[in-house]
Amino acid sequence: MRTTPWRLLHAQTADQLYLAVEDRATHATAHHAEPLVAEFLAGDLLRPVVVIDLGNCGWLDEAFAGWLLAVQRRLAARGGRVVLSRCLPACREDLRLLGIDASLDYEDTCAPDGLKQTAITVPYRAERRTVETIAQGTAELVRRALTRAADVSLERSGAAYDSVT
Secondary structure (H helix, E strand, O other), rough: OOOOOOOOEEEEEEEEEEEEEEEEEOHHHHHHHHHHHHHHHHOOOOOOOEEEEEEEEEOOOHHHHHHHHHHHHHHHHHOOOOEOOOHHHHHHHHHHOOHHHHHHHHOOOOOOOOOOEEOOOOOOOOOOOHHHHHHHHHHHHHHHHHHHHHOOOOOHHHHHHHHHO
16 A cells, blocks of 8 residues: 655746656656646747656556657657666666657656646546657557567558557
């Protein structure tokens, strides 16, 4: 039984959003983080950076990894990037098993001042945007897995990708 709250710590500066994931990174974490990312990206930022601190996170699931890829894509379109900070070996192994570890940036950073916290509540009712973002990222995971596991060209795996999205 859990004795500590499951929470997401966050702070925003002019061009950076800092998210610290505690305990585990799952679909519920993505659900609570997505509105923060959307609000951050609503500003007129030239090179936005989202730092995701995994120093107190023991594992992550496919839904969170899919969301991470979708956020990475949105940031890259604006000249920005996602940075994973203090990524523990277990989380890095999860990312490796999902085949996305090499496509992410790793850089240890310090938490900014003025952290706010959001309790991760379960159950919750996911917003449409969060579900769509997770689905897009998960479809990318499927596409990469098909390409890697079966040595299938991206063109041939397009039908499988389209059926997921």
